[in-house]
Amino acid sequence: MATYRQLLGGIVTGKARVDTLVKTKVPQLVRIECTIDQSDIDSVERLYPVVQRGIRGGFFPPNRSHYLCSRKYCAFWRECQREYGGKVE
Numbered sequence: 190m191a192t193y194r195q196l197l198g199g200i201v202t203g204k205a206r207v208d209t210l211v212k213t214k215v216p217q218l219v220r221i222e223c224t225i226d227q228s229d230i231d232s233v234e235r236l237y238p239v240v241q242r243g244i245r246g247g248f249f250p251p252n253r254s255h256y257l258c259s260r261k262y263c264a265f266w267r268e269c270q271r272e273y274g275g276k277v278e
């Protein structure tokens with residue numbers, strides 16, 4: 190959300206609501222409201238250049254805490270374990 194706020198500049202308020210349809214036995218609409226504050230903006234401004242330097246330098250650290258990081262969903266889990274160690278569940 191903070192990224193969108195930065196991209197849209199001064200034409201947005203910083204308040205947002207994310208509506209998500211969840212596929213469960215009974216489909217649900219989940220609404221999450223948030224307000225982007227200065228600390229969120231600071232985070233975008235400081236972290237993105239770090240990520241940019243990493244990409245340009247060819248450094249792609251594993252993100253084992255991502256919800257899609259698993260043997261089931263990642264086709265590269267064996268290579269990832271071999272290169273970075275640890276265990277992909």
Ligand code: SF4
Nearest residue numbers: 251252258263266269
């Ligand atoms: S196992 Fe796949 S998803 Fe998880 S960190 Fe490694 S490359 Fe990323």
